[in-house]
Amino acid sequence: MKELLTSFLSFLDxxxxxxxxxxxxxxxxxxCLILTVVFLVYFERKVIGYMHARVGPNRVGPKxxxxxxxxxxxxxxxxxxxxxxxxxxxxxxSPLLLLIPAxxxxxxxxxxxxxxxxxxxxxxLYLLALTSFGVYGVILAGWASxxxxxxLGSMRAAAQMVAYEIAMGFALVGVLMAGGSLKLGxxxxxxxxxxxxxxxxxxxxxxxxxxxxxxxETNRHPFDLAEGEAEIxxxxxxxxxGIGFAIFFLAEYINMALxxxxxxxxxxxxxxxxxxxxxxxxxxxxxxxxxxxLFWLLIKTxxxxxxxxxxxxxxxxxxxxxxxSLGWKVLIPITIxxxxxxxxxxxxxxxxxxx
Amino acid sequence: xxxxxxxxxxxxxxxxxxxxxxxxxxxxxKVTVQYPEVKTxxxxxxxxxxxxxxxxxxxxxxxxxxxxxxxxxxxxxxxESEERSDGSRRTVxxxxxxxxxxxxxxxxxxxxxxxxxxxxxxxxxxxxxQQRIQTKEMLLATGDQYRDQTIENKKKDxxxx
Ligand code: SF4
Ligand code: SF4
Numbered sequence: 001m002k003e004l005l006t007s008f009l010s011f012l013d014x015x016x017x018x019x020x021x022x023x024x025x026x027x028x029x030x031x032c033l034i035l036t037v038v039f040l041v042y043f044e045r046k047v048i049g050y051m052h053a054r055v056g057p058n059r060v061g062p063k064x065x066x067x068x069x070x071x072x073x074x075x076x077x078x079x080x081x082x083x084x085x086x087x088x089x090x091x092x093x094s095p096l097l098l099l100i101p102a103x104x105x106x107x108x109x110x111x112x113x114x115x116x117x118x119x120x121x122x123x124x125l126y127l128l129a130l131t132s133f134g135v136y137g138v139i140l141a142g143w144a145s146x147x148x149x150x151x152l153g154s155m156r157a158a159a160q161m162v163a164y165e166i167a168m169g170f171a172l173v174g175v176l177m178a179g180g181s182l183k184l185g186x187x188x189x190x191x192x193x194x195x196x197x198x199x200x201x202x203x204x205x206x207x208x209x210x211x212x213x214x215x216x217e218t219n220r221h222p223f224d225l226a227e228g229e230a231e232i233x234x235x236x237x238x239x240x241x242g243i244g245f246a247i248f249f250l251a252e253y254i255n256m257a258l259x260x261x262x263x264x265x266x267x268x269x270x271x272x273x274x275x276x277x278x279x280x281x282x283x284x285x286x287x288x289x290x291x292x293x294l295f296w297l298l299i300k301t302x303x304x305x306x307x308x309x310x311x312x313x314x315x316x317x318x319x320x321x322x323x324x325s326l327g328w329k330v331l332i333p334i335t336i337x338x339x340x341x342x343x344x345x346x347x348x349x350x351x352x353x354x355x
Numbered sequence: 356x357x358x359x360x361x362x363x364x365x366x367x368x369x370x371x372x373x374x375x376x377x378x379x380x381x382x383x384x385k386v387t388v389q390y391p392e393v394k395t396x397x398x399x400x401x402x403x404x405x406x407x408x409x410x411x412x413x414x415x416x417x418x419x420x421x422x423x424x425x426x427x428x429x430x431x432x433x434x435e436s437e438e439r440s441d442g443s444r445r446t447v448x449x450x451x452x453x454x455x456x457x458x459x460x461x462x463x464x465x466x467x468x469x470x471x472x473x474x475x476x477x478x479x480x481x482x483x484x485q486q487r488i489q490t491k492e493m494l495l496a497t498g499d500q501y502r503d504q505t506i507e508n509k510k511k512d513x514x515x516x
Binding site: 047050051052053054055058208310313314315330334 | 364365367370373374376377378380381383384385386387389
Protein backbone atom coordinates (compact mmCIF):
# COMPACT_ATOMS: atom_id res chain seq x y z
CA MET A 1 0.00 0.00 0.00
CA LYS A 2 2.61 2.48 1.08
CA GLU A 3 4.87 1.52 -1.86
CA LEU A 4 1.97 2.19 -4.19
CA LEU A 5 1.42 5.59 -2.65
CA THR A 6 5.12 6.39 -2.84
CA SER A 7 5.34 5.53 -6.52
CA PHE A 8 2.16 7.41 -7.27
CA LEU A 9 3.22 10.60 -5.52
CA SER A 10 6.92 10.29 -6.27
CA PHE A 11 7.15 13.97 -7.21
CA LEU A 12 6.47 14.89 -3.58
CA ASP A 13 8.84 15.13 -0.66
CA UNK A 14 9.02 11.84 1.32
CA UNK A 15 7.92 13.79 4.38
CA UNK A 16 4.72 14.76 2.64
CA UNK A 17 4.13 11.20 1.55
CA UNK A 18 4.51 10.07 5.14
CA UNK A 19 2.01 12.65 6.23
CA UNK A 20 -0.51 11.63 3.59
CA UNK A 21 0.02 8.00 4.44
CA UNK A 22 -0.60 8.61 8.16
CA UNK A 23 -3.64 10.75 7.46
CA UNK A 24 -5.17 8.13 5.20
CA UNK A 25 -4.52 5.48 7.83
CA UNK A 26 -6.26 7.64 10.41
CA UNK A 27 -9.17 8.18 8.06
CA UNK A 28 -9.50 4.45 7.39
CA UNK A 29 -9.46 3.57 11.08
CA UNK A 30 -11.92 6.31 12.00
CA UNK A 31 -14.40 5.37 9.30
CA CYS A 32 -14.10 1.71 10.20
CA LEU A 33 -14.69 2.57 13.85
CA ILE A 34 -17.83 4.52 13.11
CA LEU A 35 -19.10 1.67 10.97
CA THR A 36 -18.25 -0.68 13.82
CA VAL A 37 -20.37 1.39 16.16
CA VAL A 38 -23.25 1.33 13.69
CA PHE A 39 -22.95 -2.41 13.54
CA LEU A 40 -22.52 -2.69 17.29
CA VAL A 41 -25.73 -0.86 18.10
CA TYR A 42 -27.63 -3.20 15.83
CA PHE A 43 -25.76 -6.21 17.18
CA GLU A 44 -26.47 -5.23 20.77
CA ARG A 45 -30.18 -4.78 20.21
CA LYS A 46 -30.39 -8.01 18.32
CA VAL A 47 -28.45 -10.05 20.88
CA ILE A 48 -30.34 -8.63 23.81
CA GLY A 49 -33.58 -9.25 21.95
CA TYR A 50 -32.63 -12.86 21.38
CA MET A 51 -31.78 -13.27 25.04
CA HIS A 52 -35.25 -11.96 25.89
CA ALA A 53 -36.79 -14.49 23.47
CA ARG A 54 -37.68 -11.61 21.13
CA VAL A 55 -36.37 -11.05 17.61
CA GLY A 56 -35.05 -7.52 18.07
CA PRO A 57 -35.18 -4.81 15.41
CA ASN A 58 -36.45 -6.20 12.10
CA ARG A 59 -38.30 -3.41 10.30
CA VAL A 60 -35.77 -1.07 8.71
CA GLY A 61 -33.94 -2.80 5.88
CA PRO A 62 -33.49 -6.54 5.51
CA LYS A 63 -33.70 -8.13 8.96
CA UNK A 64 -33.50 -4.66 10.49
CA UNK A 65 -29.87 -4.13 9.48
CA UNK A 66 -30.44 -0.47 8.67
CA UNK A 67 -32.00 0.22 12.06
CA UNK A 68 -28.97 1.92 13.54
CA UNK A 69 -28.55 4.09 10.44
CA UNK A 70 -32.14 5.19 10.83
CA UNK A 71 -31.47 5.91 14.50
CA UNK A 72 -28.41 7.96 13.61
CA UNK A 73 -30.31 10.03 11.08
CA UNK A 74 -33.03 10.61 13.62
CA UNK A 75 -30.54 11.71 16.25
CA UNK A 76 -28.77 14.06 13.85
CA UNK A 77 -32.02 15.72 12.87
CA UNK A 78 -33.10 16.38 16.44
CA UNK A 79 -32.85 19.77 18.01
CA UNK A 80 -29.80 20.44 20.16
CA UNK A 81 -31.12 21.82 23.41
CA UNK A 82 -28.75 23.74 25.65
CA UNK A 83 -30.20 24.31 29.10
CA UNK A 84 -30.52 27.95 30.11
CA UNK A 85 -28.27 27.82 33.14
CA UNK A 86 -25.73 25.48 31.59
CA UNK A 87 -22.16 26.50 30.95
CA UNK A 88 -22.37 26.70 27.18
CA UNK A 89 -18.70 26.28 26.41
CA UNK A 90 -18.10 23.21 28.52
CA UNK A 91 -21.50 21.82 27.71
CA UNK A 92 -20.55 21.71 24.05
CA UNK A 93 -16.95 20.74 24.68
CA SER A 94 -17.45 17.75 26.95
CA PRO A 95 -18.85 15.30 24.36
CA LEU A 96 -15.74 15.96 22.31
CA LEU A 97 -13.53 15.50 25.36
CA LEU A 98 -15.01 12.04 25.64
CA LEU A 99 -14.85 11.20 21.95
CA ILE A 100 -11.35 12.43 21.12
CA PRO A 101 -9.45 10.24 23.62
CA ALA A 102 -11.64 7.31 22.63
CA UNK A 103 -10.58 7.74 19.01
CA UNK A 104 -6.98 8.75 19.75
CA UNK A 105 -6.32 5.58 21.70
CA UNK A 106 -6.72 3.57 18.52
CA UNK A 107 -3.52 5.09 17.16
CA UNK A 108 -1.35 2.56 18.94
CA UNK A 109 -3.55 -0.49 18.43
CA UNK A 110 -1.72 -3.01 16.23
CA UNK A 111 -4.34 -4.43 13.91
CA UNK A 112 -1.98 -6.76 12.11
CA UNK A 113 1.80 -7.18 11.95
CA UNK A 114 1.92 -4.47 9.26
CA UNK A 115 -0.94 -2.14 10.11
CA UNK A 116 -0.47 0.19 13.04
CA UNK A 117 -0.82 3.93 12.83
CA UNK A 118 1.85 4.90 15.35
CA UNK A 119 4.15 2.24 16.70
CA UNK A 120 5.38 4.32 19.61
CA UNK A 121 7.63 2.97 22.32
CA UNK A 122 5.36 3.66 25.28
CA UNK A 123 2.16 2.36 23.69
CA UNK A 124 0.79 0.81 26.85
CA LEU A 125 1.40 3.97 28.85
CA TYR A 126 -0.25 6.06 26.16
CA LEU A 127 -3.30 3.83 26.31
CA LEU A 128 -3.51 4.01 30.07
CA ALA A 129 -3.32 7.79 29.88
CA LEU A 130 -5.95 8.14 27.20
CA THR A 131 -8.46 5.69 28.61
CA SER A 132 -8.42 7.61 31.89
CA PHE A 133 -8.73 10.91 30.09
CA GLY A 134 -12.29 10.08 29.10
CA VAL A 135 -13.48 10.71 32.64
CA TYR A 136 -12.90 14.43 32.16
CA GLY A 137 -15.57 14.46 29.50
CA VAL A 138 -17.98 12.72 31.85
CA ILE A 139 -17.26 15.01 34.80
CA LEU A 140 -17.44 18.17 32.71
CA ALA A 141 -20.66 17.06 31.05
CA GLY A 142 -22.26 16.51 34.43
CA TRP A 143 -21.01 19.76 35.85
CA ALA A 144 -21.74 21.94 32.84
CA SER A 145 -25.32 20.69 32.52
CA UNK A 146 -26.15 22.39 35.82
CA UNK A 147 -28.52 19.63 36.77
CA UNK A 148 -28.53 17.64 39.99
CA UNK A 149 -28.96 14.31 38.30
CA UNK A 150 -26.22 14.92 35.79
CA UNK A 151 -23.90 16.08 38.56
CA LEU A 152 -24.60 13.02 40.68
CA GLY A 153 -23.92 10.85 37.66
CA SER A 154 -20.60 12.45 36.94
CA MET A 155 -19.52 12.25 40.58
CA ARG A 156 -20.25 8.56 40.53
CA ALA A 157 -18.36 8.16 37.30
CA ALA A 158 -15.35 9.94 38.74
CA ALA A 159 -15.15 7.79 41.86
CA GLN A 160 -15.71 4.64 39.88
CA MET A 161 -13.08 5.42 37.30
CA VAL A 162 -10.46 6.24 39.93
CA ALA A 163 -11.13 2.94 41.68
CA TYR A 164 -10.98 0.81 38.57
CA GLU A 165 -8.12 2.67 36.99
CA ILE A 166 -5.81 1.29 39.66
CA ALA A 167 -6.86 -2.30 39.14
CA MET A 168 -6.51 -1.81 35.42
CA GLY A 169 -3.05 -0.29 35.78
CA PHE A 170 -1.86 -3.18 37.92
CA ALA A 171 -3.24 -5.68 35.44
CA LEU A 172 -1.29 -3.92 32.73
CA VAL A 173 1.85 -4.07 34.88
CA GLY A 174 1.48 -7.83 34.82
CA VAL A 175 1.26 -7.83 31.05
CA LEU A 176 4.22 -5.51 30.87
CA MET A 177 6.33 -7.85 32.96
CA ALA A 178 5.32 -10.81 30.87
CA GLY A 179 5.73 -9.12 27.52
CA GLY A 180 8.90 -7.30 28.44
CA SER A 181 7.92 -4.23 26.45
CA LEU A 182 5.60 -1.28 26.40
CA LYS A 183 5.14 -1.63 22.64
CA LEU A 184 1.89 -3.38 21.88
CA GLY A 185 3.33 -5.00 18.79
CA UNK A 186 6.12 -6.55 20.82
CA UNK A 187 3.68 -7.74 23.47
CA UNK A 188 1.77 -9.60 20.77
CA UNK A 189 4.98 -10.95 19.32
CA UNK A 190 5.93 -12.26 22.76
CA UNK A 191 2.76 -14.36 22.71
CA UNK A 192 3.46 -16.07 19.41
CA UNK A 193 3.28 -19.83 19.21
CA UNK A 194 -0.23 -21.13 19.72
CA UNK A 195 -3.09 -20.78 22.17
CA UNK A 196 -1.08 -22.13 25.06
CA UNK A 197 1.57 -19.46 24.92
CA UNK A 198 -0.88 -16.57 25.01
CA UNK A 199 -0.80 -14.62 28.26
CA UNK A 200 -4.27 -15.58 29.37
CA UNK A 201 -3.06 -18.81 30.98
CA UNK A 202 -0.21 -17.54 33.16
CA UNK A 203 -2.02 -14.24 33.77
CA UNK A 204 -5.53 -15.60 34.09
CA UNK A 205 -6.58 -13.53 37.14
CA UNK A 206 -5.20 -10.40 35.56
CA UNK A 207 -7.07 -11.20 32.37
CA UNK A 208 -10.36 -11.37 34.26
CA UNK A 209 -9.55 -8.29 36.35
CA UNK A 210 -8.57 -6.33 33.27
CA UNK A 211 -11.79 -7.14 31.50
CA UNK A 212 -13.93 -6.36 34.53
CA UNK A 213 -12.23 -3.04 35.12
CA UNK A 214 -12.50 -2.36 31.42
CA UNK A 215 -16.25 -2.75 31.69
CA UNK A 216 -16.25 -0.40 34.65
CA GLU A 217 -14.11 2.09 32.74
CA THR A 218 -16.54 2.22 29.86
CA ASN A 219 -19.46 2.67 32.26
CA ARG A 220 -21.28 -0.31 30.87
CA HIS A 221 -23.61 -2.73 32.59
CA PRO A 222 -23.42 -3.90 35.32
CA PHE A 223 -21.26 -0.93 36.34
CA ASP A 224 -23.23 1.83 34.67
CA LEU A 225 -24.02 3.67 37.87
CA ALA A 226 -23.03 6.89 36.17
CA GLU A 227 -26.16 6.65 34.09
CA GLY A 228 -28.38 4.41 36.24
CA GLU A 229 -31.74 5.02 34.60
CA ALA A 230 -33.73 4.00 37.64
CA GLU A 231 -32.30 6.47 40.13
CA ILE A 232 -30.67 9.32 38.18
CA UNK A 233 -32.50 9.03 34.85
CA UNK A 234 -29.51 9.00 32.51
CA UNK A 235 -26.74 10.40 34.64
CA UNK A 236 -24.22 12.70 33.10
CA UNK A 237 -25.85 12.97 29.69
CA UNK A 238 -29.40 13.59 30.86
CA UNK A 239 -29.44 17.13 29.46
CA UNK A 240 -28.01 16.25 26.07
CA UNK A 241 -30.14 15.82 23.02
CA GLY A 242 -29.59 15.25 19.36
CA ILE A 243 -26.02 15.16 18.20
CA GLY A 244 -24.51 15.71 21.65
CA PHE A 245 -26.17 12.57 22.85
CA ALA A 246 -25.10 10.78 19.68
CA ILE A 247 -21.47 11.65 20.38
CA PHE A 248 -21.69 10.28 23.92
CA PHE A 249 -23.15 7.15 22.46
CA LEU A 250 -20.43 6.93 19.85
CA ALA A 251 -17.71 7.40 22.45
CA GLU A 252 -19.18 4.74 24.69
CA TYR A 253 -19.28 2.17 21.93
CA ILE A 254 -15.83 3.06 20.63
CA ASN A 255 -14.49 2.63 24.16
CA MET A 256 -16.23 -0.71 24.36
CA ALA A 257 -14.55 -1.82 21.15
CA LEU A 258 -11.24 -0.48 22.43
CA UNK A 259 -11.40 -2.48 25.64
CA UNK A 260 -12.32 -5.58 23.65
CA UNK A 261 -9.51 -5.13 21.19
CA UNK A 262 -7.01 -4.45 23.99
CA UNK A 263 -8.07 -7.52 25.92
CA UNK A 264 -7.54 -9.58 22.78
CA UNK A 265 -4.16 -8.00 22.15
CA UNK A 266 -2.82 -8.15 25.68
CA UNK A 267 -4.12 -11.53 26.75
CA UNK A 268 -5.28 -13.48 23.71
CA UNK A 269 -2.39 -12.98 21.36
CA UNK A 270 -3.83 -10.24 19.15
CA UNK A 271 -3.40 -11.16 15.53
CA UNK A 272 -2.06 -14.66 16.33
CA UNK A 273 -4.09 -17.52 14.94
CA UNK A 274 -5.97 -19.98 17.13
CA UNK A 275 -4.32 -22.79 15.21
CA UNK A 276 -0.75 -21.54 15.28
CA UNK A 277 1.75 -24.06 16.55
CA UNK A 278 -0.30 -27.10 15.53
CA UNK A 279 2.34 -28.82 13.45
CA UNK A 280 0.20 -30.99 11.17
CA UNK A 281 -1.88 -27.98 10.19
CA UNK A 282 1.19 -25.90 9.50
CA UNK A 283 2.47 -28.35 6.92
CA UNK A 284 -0.87 -29.17 5.28
CA UNK A 285 -2.92 -27.15 2.80
CA UNK A 286 -4.60 -25.44 5.69
CA UNK A 287 -1.42 -23.63 6.61
CA UNK A 288 -3.19 -20.33 5.93
CA UNK A 289 -5.21 -21.01 9.09
CA UNK A 290 -2.09 -20.73 11.17
CA UNK A 291 -0.95 -17.44 9.65
CA UNK A 292 -1.30 -14.39 11.87
CA UNK A 293 -3.79 -11.91 10.42
CA LEU A 294 -6.29 -9.19 11.17
CA PHE A 295 -9.06 -11.74 10.90
CA TRP A 296 -8.13 -13.47 14.16
CA LEU A 297 -8.03 -10.17 15.99
CA LEU A 298 -11.50 -9.37 14.71
CA ILE A 299 -12.90 -12.70 15.87
CA LYS A 300 -11.47 -12.26 19.35
CA THR A 301 -12.69 -8.68 19.56
CA UNK A 302 -16.14 -9.69 18.44
CA UNK A 303 -16.21 -12.32 21.15
CA UNK A 304 -15.43 -9.77 23.83
CA UNK A 305 -18.01 -7.39 22.44
CA UNK A 306 -20.50 -10.21 22.67
CA UNK A 307 -19.51 -10.72 26.30
CA UNK A 308 -20.12 -7.02 26.95
CA UNK A 309 -23.63 -7.34 25.61
CA UNK A 310 -24.15 -10.71 27.21
CA UNK A 311 -23.30 -9.19 30.59
CA UNK A 312 -25.78 -6.42 30.01
CA UNK A 313 -28.53 -8.91 29.28
CA UNK A 314 -27.68 -11.12 32.24
CA UNK A 315 -27.03 -9.06 35.34
CA UNK A 316 -28.63 -6.28 37.31
CA UNK A 317 -26.73 -3.12 38.14
CA UNK A 318 -24.36 -3.14 41.11
CA UNK A 319 -25.20 -1.17 44.19
CA UNK A 320 -22.80 1.68 44.74
CA UNK A 321 -21.08 0.27 47.84
CA UNK A 322 -20.80 -3.13 46.17
CA UNK A 323 -19.15 -1.51 43.22
CA UNK A 324 -16.63 0.24 45.41
CA SER A 325 -15.89 -2.81 47.53
CA LEU A 326 -15.41 -4.91 44.41
CA GLY A 327 -12.95 -2.42 43.02
CA TRP A 328 -10.93 -1.69 46.14
CA LYS A 329 -11.25 -4.87 48.17
CA VAL A 330 -11.28 -7.57 45.52
CA LEU A 331 -9.77 -6.52 42.23
CA ILE A 332 -6.81 -4.50 43.49
CA PRO A 333 -5.63 -7.11 46.04
CA ILE A 334 -5.94 -9.84 43.42
CA THR A 335 -3.81 -7.95 40.94
CA ILE A 336 -1.15 -7.13 43.53
CA UNK A 337 -1.09 -10.74 44.65
CA UNK A 338 -0.75 -11.99 41.13
CA UNK A 339 2.05 -9.61 40.32
CA UNK A 340 3.86 -11.08 43.32
CA UNK A 341 3.19 -14.59 42.03
CA UNK A 342 4.43 -13.52 38.64
CA UNK A 343 7.66 -12.21 40.12
CA UNK A 344 8.25 -15.55 41.80
CA UNK A 345 7.48 -17.36 38.55
CA UNK A 346 9.86 -15.09 36.73
CA UNK A 347 12.68 -15.68 39.17
CA UNK A 348 12.07 -19.45 39.18
CA UNK A 349 11.95 -19.40 35.36
CA UNK A 350 8.48 -20.97 35.21
CA UNK A 351 6.07 -19.90 32.52
CA UNK A 352 6.31 -19.22 28.85
CA UNK A 353 7.85 -15.79 29.04
CA UNK A 354 10.96 -16.76 31.00
CA UNK A 355 14.07 -15.46 29.34
CA UNK B 356 -19.08 -20.91 55.43
CA UNK B 357 -16.92 -17.88 54.85
CA UNK B 358 -14.43 -19.94 52.87
CA UNK B 359 -17.17 -21.31 50.63
CA UNK B 360 -18.39 -17.77 50.08
CA UNK B 361 -14.88 -16.67 49.21
CA UNK B 362 -14.38 -19.50 46.74
CA UNK B 363 -17.75 -18.74 45.19
CA UNK B 364 -16.78 -15.12 44.83
CA UNK B 365 -13.35 -15.76 43.39
CA UNK B 366 -14.43 -18.36 40.86
CA UNK B 367 -17.34 -16.16 39.71
CA UNK B 368 -19.60 -19.22 39.86
CA UNK B 369 -22.76 -17.15 40.13
CA UNK B 370 -21.79 -15.11 37.13
CA UNK B 371 -21.17 -18.20 35.05
CA UNK B 372 -24.58 -19.54 36.07
CA UNK B 373 -26.21 -16.30 35.03
CA UNK B 374 -24.38 -16.37 31.71
CA UNK B 375 -25.62 -19.88 31.02
CA UNK B 376 -29.21 -18.87 31.68
CA UNK B 377 -29.09 -16.06 29.15
CA UNK B 378 -27.17 -18.15 26.65
CA UNK B 379 -29.91 -20.77 26.80
CA UNK B 380 -32.49 -18.06 26.21
CA UNK B 381 -30.45 -16.88 23.24
CA UNK B 382 -31.16 -20.11 21.39
CA UNK B 383 -34.76 -20.49 22.53
CA UNK B 384 -37.65 -20.16 20.11
CA LYS B 385 -38.61 -16.52 19.72
CA VAL B 386 -42.10 -15.55 20.78
CA THR B 387 -42.39 -12.22 18.97
CA VAL B 388 -45.65 -11.70 17.07
CA GLN B 389 -45.09 -9.59 13.97
CA TYR B 390 -47.94 -7.32 14.98
CA PRO B 391 -49.54 -5.54 12.06
CA GLU B 392 -49.22 -8.60 9.85
CA VAL B 393 -49.95 -11.24 12.49
CA LYS B 394 -52.40 -10.72 15.32
CA THR B 395 -53.02 -12.60 18.49
CA UNK B 396 -56.57 -13.89 19.00
CA UNK B 397 -58.91 -11.66 21.03
CA UNK B 398 -61.24 -12.87 23.72
CA UNK B 399 -64.94 -12.04 23.17
CA UNK B 400 -64.68 -10.32 26.53
CA UNK B 401 -62.05 -7.90 25.22
CA UNK B 402 -62.85 -4.31 26.19
CA UNK B 403 -62.11 -1.87 23.42
CA UNK B 404 -63.64 1.24 21.92
CA UNK B 405 -66.94 2.34 23.46
CA UNK B 406 -70.18 2.41 21.45
CA UNK B 407 -73.88 3.09 21.90
CA UNK B 408 -76.27 0.46 20.56
CA UNK B 409 -79.73 0.66 19.01
CA UNK B 410 -82.80 -1.56 19.09
CA UNK B 411 -83.52 -3.60 15.97
CA UNK B 412 -86.02 -0.95 14.82
CA UNK B 413 -83.32 1.73 14.87
CA UNK B 414 -84.41 3.43 18.10
CA UNK B 415 -81.54 4.29 20.41
CA UNK B 416 -81.45 2.16 23.52
CA UNK B 417 -80.19 4.75 25.96
CA UNK B 418 -82.84 6.06 28.34
CA UNK B 419 -80.62 8.68 29.99
CA UNK B 420 -80.66 7.02 33.40
CA UNK B 421 -77.08 8.24 33.99
CA UNK B 422 -76.10 5.05 35.80
CA UNK B 423 -73.05 4.70 33.57
CA UNK B 424 -71.80 8.17 34.34
CA UNK B 425 -72.41 7.56 38.05
CA UNK B 426 -70.41 4.33 38.09
CA UNK B 427 -67.59 5.46 35.87
CA UNK B 428 -64.45 5.52 38.05
CA UNK B 429 -62.70 7.91 35.70
CA UNK B 430 -65.69 10.23 35.40
CA UNK B 431 -65.28 10.10 31.66
CA UNK B 432 -68.99 10.27 30.78
CA UNK B 433 -70.99 13.51 30.61
CA UNK B 434 -74.72 13.23 30.02
CA GLU B 435 -77.45 15.82 29.61
CA SER B 436 -81.04 14.75 29.07
CA GLU B 437 -84.33 16.26 27.95
CA GLU B 438 -87.87 15.11 27.23
CA ARG B 439 -88.35 14.20 23.61
CA SER B 440 -91.49 15.14 21.68
CA ASP B 441 -92.96 11.65 22.21
CA GLY B 442 -92.60 12.09 25.95
CA SER B 443 -89.65 9.75 26.47
CA ARG B 444 -86.50 10.80 28.26
CA ARG B 445 -83.47 10.87 25.96
CA THR B 446 -79.96 12.23 26.12
CA VAL B 447 -79.14 15.40 24.23
CA UNK B 448 -75.49 15.13 25.10
CA UNK B 449 -73.54 11.96 25.64
CA UNK B 450 -69.80 12.63 25.67
CA UNK B 451 -67.08 10.18 26.57
CA UNK B 452 -63.58 11.47 27.04
CA UNK B 453 -61.47 8.76 25.48
CA UNK B 454 -58.38 9.97 27.33
CA UNK B 455 -60.06 9.68 30.71
CA UNK B 456 -61.66 6.32 30.05
CA UNK B 457 -59.69 3.41 31.47
CA UNK B 458 -61.73 0.77 29.62
CA UNK B 459 -62.89 -0.87 32.83
CA UNK B 460 -66.28 -1.86 31.43
CA UNK B 461 -68.25 -0.73 34.50
CA UNK B 462 -70.54 1.43 32.38
CA UNK B 463 -71.48 -1.57 30.30
CA UNK B 464 -72.28 -3.58 33.44
CA UNK B 465 -74.32 -0.78 34.92
CA UNK B 466 -76.47 -0.04 31.91
CA UNK B 467 -80.03 -1.40 32.42
CA UNK B 468 -80.84 -1.49 28.71
CA UNK B 469 -77.53 -2.69 27.29
CA UNK B 470 -77.05 0.59 25.51
CA UNK B 471 -73.43 1.40 26.15
CA UNK B 472 -71.10 -1.44 25.18
CA UNK B 473 -67.44 -1.99 24.63
CA UNK B 474 -66.57 -3.35 21.21
CA UNK B 475 -63.33 -5.23 20.67
CA UNK B 476 -61.87 -2.54 18.45
CA UNK B 477 -58.55 -1.37 19.80
CA UNK B 478 -56.82 -0.06 16.69
CA UNK B 479 -58.04 3.51 16.39
CA UNK B 480 -56.36 6.82 16.72
CA UNK B 481 -57.03 10.53 16.67
CA UNK B 482 -54.92 13.32 15.26
CA UNK B 483 -56.28 16.29 17.24
CA UNK B 484 -56.76 16.74 20.93
CA GLN B 485 -60.46 17.68 20.55
CA GLN B 486 -61.22 14.38 18.89
CA ARG B 487 -60.78 12.60 22.18
CA ILE B 488 -64.34 13.62 23.08
CA GLN B 489 -66.59 10.95 21.63
CA THR B 490 -69.99 12.53 21.06
CA LYS B 491 -73.32 10.75 20.99
CA GLU B 492 -73.31 10.67 17.18
CA MET B 493 -69.86 9.19 17.04
CA LEU B 494 -70.73 6.57 19.63
CA LEU B 495 -73.93 5.61 17.83
CA ALA B 496 -72.03 5.43 14.55
CA THR B 497 -69.45 3.12 16.11
CA GLY B 498 -72.33 1.00 17.41
CA ASP B 499 -73.89 0.77 13.96
CA GLN B 500 -70.61 -0.01 12.31
CA TYR B 501 -69.61 -2.88 14.57
CA ARG B 502 -73.13 -3.98 15.49
CA ASP B 503 -73.01 -7.58 14.27
CA GLN B 504 -69.61 -8.39 15.62
CA THR B 505 -70.37 -6.80 19.00
CA ILE B 506 -73.65 -8.66 19.37
CA GLU B 507 -71.94 -11.91 18.51
CA ASN B 508 -69.20 -11.30 21.06
CA LYS B 509 -71.68 -10.42 23.79
CA LYS B 510 -73.63 -13.60 23.02
CA LYS B 511 -70.48 -15.69 23.33
CA ASP B 512 -69.69 -14.12 26.66
CA UNK B 513 -73.25 -14.19 28.05
CA UNK B 514 -72.89 -17.78 29.22
CA UNK B 515 -70.35 -16.69 31.81
CA UNK B 516 -72.26 -13.76 33.21
S1 SF4 C 1 -65.23 1.86 30.53
FE1 SF4 C 1 -65.03 2.49 32.66
S2 SF4 C 1 -63.85 4.37 32.53
FE2 SF4 C 1 -64.59 3.99 30.47
S3 SF4 C 1 -66.47 5.15 30.34
FE3 SF4 C 1 -67.01 3.08 30.98
S4 SF4 C 1 -67.06 3.18 33.21
FE4 SF4 C 1 -65.98 5.01 32.51
S1 SF4 D 1 -75.99 4.35 28.44
FE1 SF4 D 1 -77.17 2.99 29.72
S2 SF4 D 1 -76.53 3.51 31.83
FE2 SF4 D 1 -75.81 5.16 30.51
S3 SF4 D 1 -77.45 6.69 30.62
FE3 SF4 D 1 -77.87 5.43 28.83
S4 SF4 D 1 -79.21 3.86 29.60
FE4 SF4 D 1 -78.29 4.77 31.40
